[in-house]
Amino acid sequence: DVPVTVRLTVNDVAQEARVDVRTSLLDYLRENLRLTGTKKGCDHGQCGACTVHVNGRRVNSCLSLVAMHEGDSITTIEGLGTPDRLHPLQAAFVAHDGLQCGYCTSGQIMSAAALLTEPCGRTDADVKEAMSGNICRCGAYSNIVAAIRQVRD
Numbered sequence: 001d002v003p004v005t006v007r008l009t010v011n012d013v014a015q016e017a018r019v020d021v022r023t024s025l026l027d028y029l030r031e032n033l034r035l036t037g038t039k040k041g042c043d044h045g046q047c048g049a050c051t052v053h054v055n056g057r058r059v060n061s062c063l064s065l066v067a068m069h070e071g072d073s074i075t076t077i078e079g080l081g082t083p084d085r086l087h088p089l090q091a092a093f094v095a096h097d098g099l100q101c102g103y104c105t106s107g108q109i110m111s112a113a114a115l116l117t118e119p120c121g122r123t124d125a126d127v128k129e130a131m132s133g134n135i136c137r138c139g140a141y142s143n144i145v146a147a148i149r150q151v152r153d
């Protein structure tokens with residue numbers, strides 16, 4: 001092990017991470033901070049289940065090392081909304097049945113929340129392209145697109 005110390009902010013709380021230099025941001029969030037809303041699907045950048053925001057931009061946290069995030073601001077699904085105060089996207093996913101098993105949902109919503117701040121075309125195809133890094137094995141795609149469009153349009 002090669003220990004490193006990294007100061008970063010997670011969901012507006014300052015953290016001092018003392019981790020092995022090889023620790024992924026995903027494992028740090030789940031194992032060290034117990035923020036288990038962020039999911040591990042493939043662990044190699046293929047599925048999007050681990051999507052979080054780094055300084056407002058979406059990132060696959062399985063592909064990123066904590067050691068790279070000195071001074072960064074990380075937002076996870078726990079920082080986006082709460083059960084009592086859902087983010088509009090969370091409410092829209094519920095309203096449109098934008099999930100089945102739910103395993104990909106945190107990543108889908110974090111990706112969609114970042115998409116709202118990015119240049120993106122107006123059609124369903126544009127939204128599908130912008131969300132193409134987030135895989136849903138249940139195939140809830142049409143409802144996911146409907147939920148995103150409700151919030152964005």
Ligand code: FES
Nearest residue numbers: 041042043048062
């Ligand atoms: Fe990170 Fe699949 S767990 S992309």
